[in-house]
Amino acid sequence: MAVLGDDDRRVAEAIIARYPEGRARSAVLPLLYLVQSVEGSVTRDGLREVAELLGITTAEVEAVASFYTMLRLRPTGTHVISVCTNLSCALRGAADVFEAAHEATGVELGEETSADGAFTIHEEECLGACDAAPVVQIDFANHDRVTPERVAELVESLRSGEVPEPSRGRAPKDFRHASRVLASAEEPA
Amino acid sequence: MSDPTPKIVTANWGNPEVFGIDGYTAAGGYEALRAALEMTPADLIDVVKASGLRGRGGAGFPTGVKWSFVPQGTGKPTYVVANFDESEPGTFNNREIVEREPHRFLEGVAIASYAVQSHHAFVYCRGEFLWPGEILETAIRDAYAKGVFGESVLGSGYALDVVLHKGAGAYICGEETALLSSLEGYRGQPRLRPPFPAVEGLYASPTLINNVETLANVASILTNGPEWFAGIGTEKSPGTKVFSVSGKVERPGNYELPMGTPLRTVLEAAGGVLGGAALKAWTPGGSSTPMLTAEHQDVGLDFESVAAAGSLLGTGAIIVMDESDCIVEAARRLVQFYAHESCGKCTPCREGTWWVSRVLGRIEHGYGREEDLPLLDELGRNILFKAFCALADGAVSPIESSLKHFRHEYEAHIAERRCPFTGKGPGTEPEPDPDPEMSEVPA
Numbered sequence: 001m002a003v004l005g006d007d008d009r010r011v012a013e014a015i016i017a018r019y020p021e022g023r024a025r026s027a028v029l030p031l032l033y034l035v036q037s038v039e040g041s042v043t044r045d046g047l048r049e050v051a052e053l054l055g056i057t058t059a060e061v062e063a064v065a066s067f068y069t070m071l072r073l074r075p076t077g078t079h080v081i082s083v084c085t086n087l088s089c090a091l092r093g094a095a096d097v098f099e100a101a102h103e104a105t106g107v108e109l110g111e112e113t114s115a116d117g118a119f120t121i122h123e124e125e126c127l128g129a130c131d132a133a134p135v136v137q138i139d140f141a142n143h144d145r146v147t148p149e150r151v152a153e154l155v156e157s158l159r160s161g162e163v164p165e166p167s168r169g170r171a172p173k174d175f176r177h178a179s180r181v182l183a184s185a186e187e188p189a
Numbered sequence: 190m191s192d193p194t195p196k197i198v199t200a201n202w203g204n205p206e207v208f209g210i211d212g213y214t215a216a217g218g219y220e221a222l223r224a225a226l227e228m229t230p231a232d233l234i235d236v237v238k239a240s241g242l243r244g245r246g247g248a249g250f251p252t253g254v255k256w257s258f259v260p261q262g263t264g265k266p267t268y269v270v271a272n273f274d275e276s277e278p279g280t281f282n283n284r285e286i287v288e289r290e291p292h293r294f295l296e297g298v299a300i301a302s303y304a305v306q307s308h309h310a311f312v313y314c315r316g317e318f319l320w321p322g323e324i325l326e327t328a329i330r331d332a333y334a335k336g337v338f339g340e341s342v343l344g345s346g347y348a349l350d351v352v353l354h355k356g357a358g359a360y361i362c363g364e365e366t367a368l369l370s371s372l373e374g375y376r377g378q379p380r381l382r383p384p385f386p387a388v389e390g391l392y393a394s395p396t397l398i399n400n401v402e403t404l405a406n407v408a409s410i411l412t413n414g415p416e417w418f419a420g421i422g423t424e425k426s427p428g429t430k431v432f433s434v435s436g437k438v439e440r441p442g443n444y445e446l447p448m449g450t451p452l453r454t455v456l457e458a459a460g461g462v463l464g465g466a467a468l469k470a471w472t473p474g475g476s477s478t479p480m481l482t483a484e485h486q487d488v489g490l491d492f493e494s495v496a497a498a499g500s501l502l503g504t505g506a507i508i509v510m511d512e513s514d515c516i517v518e519a520a521r522r523l524v525q526f527y528a529h530e531s532c533g534k535c536t537p538c539r540e541g542t543w544w545v546s547r548v549l550g551r552i553e554h555g556y557g558r559e560e561d562l563p564l565l566d567e568l569g570r571n572i573l574f575k576a577f578c579a580l581a582d583g584a585v586s587p588i589e590s591s592l593k594h595f596r597h598e599y600e601a602h603i604a605e606r607r608c609p610f611t612g613k614g615p616g617t618e619p620e621p622d623p624d625p626e627m628s629e630v631p632a
Contacts, residue, residue: 018352020266020309023392025374029316029357054374067376067532068357070316082317086278087476087522088435088508125360125526126278126476127317130435130508131442140319168288169320181319182355184326 003035003049011185012053024054028064030183032071037179041072069122070140070182077113077120079158080175081105082137083151085123088130093147097134098123100148104155118159120175132167139178141166195421197429198282198405199445202289210331213292219337221408225300226345233304237407240415241427246272246363246400247474247503249426249492252407256397258387259305265394269302269310270372273325273401274356274363276315277475278526279506282431282443283401287321290405291328297404299342299349300411305397308348313368316356325353360530364578365398367532378532379578402431422448426491430502436471436509437463449489455507456486466511470594474503476523477583479590480510500590515610516598520591521549527584538581541572545588550621552599555607555614562599565592 004012012031019026031053035046042065044058051058065071072080083101085094098121102109105119113120129135132144136151143154144167157164163171172178180186196202206212213219225233238253259267271294275283286294302310312329314322329351332338338351354372361367362377369391371377390396406428410418419427426448432455435441439460446455452471462468468483473490479500481488488498495502510519528542545568548561565588573585592599598609607614 020392023373026354026372028374029355029371032357033355064374064376068316068359070356070358085522086526087519088279088441090519090522091436091508091510091514124317125529126276126280128275128281128284128315130279130281130433130506133435133441137317137319140317142320166320169323172319178319181323182316182357184322184353184355 001045003038003043003046008034008038008185011183015183015185016053025056028054028061029068029071032061032065033179033183034185036071037176037183037185040078040176041074041076072120075113075117076175078118078174079139080120080122080178081151081155082122082124082127082140084125084127084133084135086126088126089134092133092145094134096148097136097146097151101136101151101155104152119155138164138166139172139175140182141169141171141178143167194446195429196445197409197418197421198286198293198402198431199289199443200409201293207290207292210292210328210335210337213290214335217412218292218408219296219343221411222296222299222303222337223343224411225303226343226347230304230306233300233411236415237304237410240410240418241425242403242406242410242418243426243492244400245402245406245430245504247277247477247501249502252399252403255387255399256301256304258385259307259395259397260388261306263395266309266392267305267307268391268394268396269298269305269307270368270391270396270398271298271310271312271401271404272363272365272368272398273312273314273318273321274368275318275401276360276363277477277504277506278523279433279435279472279475279508280504281433281435282505284318284321285443286401286405286431287318287324291324292332293408294401294405295325295328295332295337295351297399297407298351299337300407301397301399301404302349303342303347305395307397308350310349310351311372311391312351312353313362313372314353314355316358322353322355329353359532360526361532361578361580364580367578368398369396376532378534381577423489423491423493425493426502430490430505432490433504433506434459434509435507437466437511437514438509439463446490449491449494451487451489452481452507453486455490456509462509462511466513468509469512469514470510470516470519470591472503472506472508473500475506476508476526477501477579477586478503479586480516480594481590482594501586513610515553515608516591516595517549517553517602518608518610520587521546521553523587524549524584527580531580531584535576535581537572537575538584541568541581542584544568545572545584547622549588552602553608554618554621555602555605556620557599557603559603561603562592562596
């Protein structure tokens with residue numbers, strides 16, 4: 001079964017065309033984001049299809065995909081909640097936010113994804129927004145100065161189908177949508 | 190009398206109009222590019238050299254000199270890559286520059302590209318910067334629409350294509366050779382130098398790589414002249430620095446101040462230590478720079494003065510810790526970061542950071558042993574300068590500097606068999622990551 005439909009195949013060609021002639025391999029990250037946007041993670045089929053598009057082996061594509069934390073080779077929740085626990089956020093209470101995120105989503109400590117498949121929690125390294133510590137990203141949209149209570153509210157609104165307003169910019173509706181934005185497959189705001 | 194607090198990069202941050210291309214142009218934007226296009230590339234490089242601008246990404250290499258290293262007439266294309274993979278813990282100035290005034294940065298990209306006669310520029314944007322990435326997509330599209338990029342930059346006949354490339358979550362890609370590997374479609378692992386990127390960079394072609402803040406300084410240097418820029422800051426570290434201040438301060442944020450400004454003044458700008466507590470430790474330039482103490486508050490924040498105090502200016506990311514913060518835990522968390530982000534290429538870094546994080550973990554949790562401190566000293570020595578790239582050296586900074594300035598805190602953890610700050614120890618906590626190997630101290 002093909003991962004990418006005809007429209008996305010055209011998107012893939014446009015992605016490859018961003019790079020100089022003969023340098024199609026540079027498109028591997030955006031193409032991986034594109035297959036991730038269709039399947040919610042990068043599957044074997046997705047790896048194979050990216051390899052085909054670039055004329056390299058599946059193993060070469062997997063070697064790349066497995067290096068980067070934003071490309072998910074395992075089943076992933078509808079929403080990815082990234083909680084920074086690096087020093088600047090830790091000094092401002094990130095450990096409590098991290099714990100509260102687990103409690104609210106039902107993800108067991110040490111696990112990644114909730115049993116209902118709704119949420120994946122990622123312990124994040126510095127997100128480059130330390131003025132707003134502790135920082136949480138929901139599907140890569142930033143939420144500033146998050147408290148344990150606030151993270152529970154955010155999870156609650158995701159559960160009820162809402163997309164919480166981020167502190168800056170616009171929020172993707174879920175992880176797949178975020179992957180599509182990352183592939184630059186959408187018109188920018 | 191010169192302005193005591195001149196603003197360069199953040200000069201327009203009070204004006205929300207400069208976010209878009211029309212507002213930026215109305216505020217005089219892209220005039221410096223127009224002036225640059227009327228100069229010869231050699232003259233342009235001389236102006237940047239004369240300004241004394243040094244790279245703001247951490248290394249502090251003179252920007253004009255870097256530009257002059259890019260060879261001409263090689264028969265290969267020349268590339269410019271803007272490094273917007275901002276990920277050094279504590280650093281967030283590049284992000285705010287892009288979020289507030291993306292065209293100031295893009296104008297710098299265009300000027301640098303013309304200076305090295307490149308027709309292809311890439312912006313490597315950190316993947317987690319979803320919104321800044323969208324901002325740049327819009328800004329680049331608008332710049333094409335207004336004839337700033339494309340076939341004939343501002344009607345000059347000089348052609349420039351600018352492509353946004355998004356990363357996918359890997360700190361190491363901020364290292365310039367790892368960034369190039371990533372941009373070529375490989376794992377983001379660093380490469381041996383030489384050859385240097387200037388000669389054999391992207392696609393084995395001449396490549397100039399500059400940080401966002403560096404590029405955001407360029408237009409103002411052309412507008413106001415290199416002497417003006419050189420008159421700000423210190424003789425060897427001219428200009429300003431956008432300091433990212435975080436942790437235990439009243440008003441965390443970016444503060445643009447002249448190079449050489451003492452920490453004390455930067456802290457005052459950020460409202461002082463949170464709740465009026467006493468300062469304990471701070472990093473001058475992110476987690477990879479050795480931490481300093483309250484005794485170093487009058488150290489001027491420029492490349493030379495910070496080095497003389499035993500640290501590095503790095504990215505100017507000041508993470509502030511107060512008297513209530515545990516230094517062992519801070520060092521442990523930072524080393525955990527390096528262990529996670531090590532690309533795995535070099536054994537001393539891959540294995541060393543993992544071992545150090547475990548030893549620090551057991552000390553923090555009250556399971557430390559007396560021999561752990563010499564063991565940490567030794568592990569640090571066996572990582573420092575033993576790997577391909579600076580990630581490993583960065584990992585040693587929190588280890589060595591915390592042991593140097595706060596050895597007594599380590600000793601207290603071991604003697605009291607608990608963390609003196611949290612009270613946690615064997616009575617309350619299980620031993621972290623216990624395994625048989627950990628009970629054997631390497632001979």
